[in-house]
Amino acid sequence: MLELWDQAESGTDHVQVLELAARDALGEGDTERAEELATRALEEAGGPHSDPLRAARLLELRVAIRDLLGEEGLDDLRAAVRLAPRESRLIGSLATVLAWNGQDAEARAHAEEALALGDTRSLTTLAALTALDGDLGTASSLYAEARATAPDDDSLLITYASEADVLEAAGEHARAESVAREGIARARRLGLARSRGGHLAANLAEPLASMGRWKEAREVMRTALALDPPPIHRAWILMVLGTVAVWEGALGEAEEIVGRVRPLMRGRSRGYDSCLEPDLLECRLALAGGDQRRAGRVVDHVLAEHDLTLSRRYAWPLLALAASLGRVREAPGGVATTGRVQQAHRATFEAECGGLWEAAVASWRAVGQPYALGQTLVRAAEQDPGQARERLREAVAIAGGLGSEPLRHAAEAAAATLRVPLGDEPLLSAREREVLVLVAEGLSNRQIAERLFISARTSGVHVSNIMGKLGASSRVEAVARARRTGLI
DSSP: OHHHHHHHHHOHHHHHHHHHHHHHHHHHHHHHHHHHHHHHHHHHHTTTTTOOHHHHHHHHHHHHHHHHHHHHOHHHHHHHHHHTTOOOHHHHHHHHHHHHHTTTHHHHHHHEEEEEEEETTTHHHHHHHHHTOHHHHHHHHHHHHHHHHHSHHHHHHHHHHHHHHHHHHOHHHHHHHHHHHHHHHHHHHOEEEETTTHHHHHHHHHHHHHOOOHHHHHHHOOOOOHHOOOHHHHHHHHHHHHHHHHOOOTTHHHHHHHHHHHHHOTTTTTSHHHHHHHHHHHHHHHHHHOOOOHHHHHHHHHHHHHOOOOSSSSSHHHHHHHHTTOOOOSSTOOOOSSSHHHHHHHHHHHHHHSOOOHHHHHHHHHTTHHHHHHHHHHHHHHHHGGGHHHHHHHHHHHHHTTOOHHHHHHHHHHHHHHHHSSSSOOOOOHHHHHHHHHHHTTTTTHHHHHTTOOOHHHHHHHHHHHHHHHHHHHHHHHHHHHHHHTOO
């Protein structure tokens, strides 16, 4: 690179040499230096004898570099397409960034135009848009075609990263894992484990985390971070790591990660989803630490500064957190609900707004995300104490399997509040069962006392304890809950 720089100072075509130096710095992983050189090349290319096509391609190069720095390149790409309106690669790149920013209709139009002009990379953008519309079958075919026609190694690996991402967003965790693993293997064979392999490591760690395989996810992330991936890829890995840390209860680690991620994801990075992801992590961290004021500040910022209709992945989880803090009672119109994960987040939001937590339990059970399932089981137990013991015992079992202290504490706290035993001992004592049977027969406390040869006061205490354990507000409700759960 030093030799190229010397040529740039003395040679006649400074722009070409600066571009080569920028590409060389990018290949060596010196992203900041690459951006500086690309910007200088653009400045020199804008002279009196400027070449529009060259300037457009330099803008495309700077977009690619800034993407790795976590900066959005939408304005540069629009300028590049104006300079070279028939360049398929530029139109395709513009389509991709538009898709990241939730501008789906314009993104699809540009992707189709780019494909018609010969840019096969646009198949990946079309596949992602198709998947986000809920048609995973057609999307899978488009991804296969994109891989078969990829013009270079990086474009090939992007197809794996994109497909794994949309599968994870749709709740197809096992398929997302499989695609990401295949992509990582290809990256290693191509010698791109540090760059695009880091991107794919985040795509693998996320479904592993979702499925509760946190140790595996941590190992994947540890290996990838040791290779010092580009800033934006490092940020995506850290985002998953921070989320796992919150779920485990390692709040100090999560706090440190939030501080590292914020600078890496400056600007809008990969659009609204990537912009909102650090907000979601910080809000989860604040709530896990009991800091509702901090969580409220984050949520207030999101609601005031962002258009959640542009987010495919993080609008519903953020809205659910906002509802839990009392900031919203209904969702803004136009928020997409595509795929099982978003449906589950929406069910959680609706439960926070007064709906049934049992619906959220069913949704997360179908998705196969144990931590979210455990959280909703606790809330469902609080809403319906008659089913609390079974739900809380399942939540505790999930917490133990995951190694999640926050979930275990939440389940045990709910059990203590509801006076629900979590061990193998029966919910009601033998005497309480006897009393309950007589309550079901319609006997009064005095009649129960006479039948069992106990005092009326003792009979009343038993009835009160039974109602408390069953979460019932009346004798009739206690009998109904007992019959529903098989106690009598």
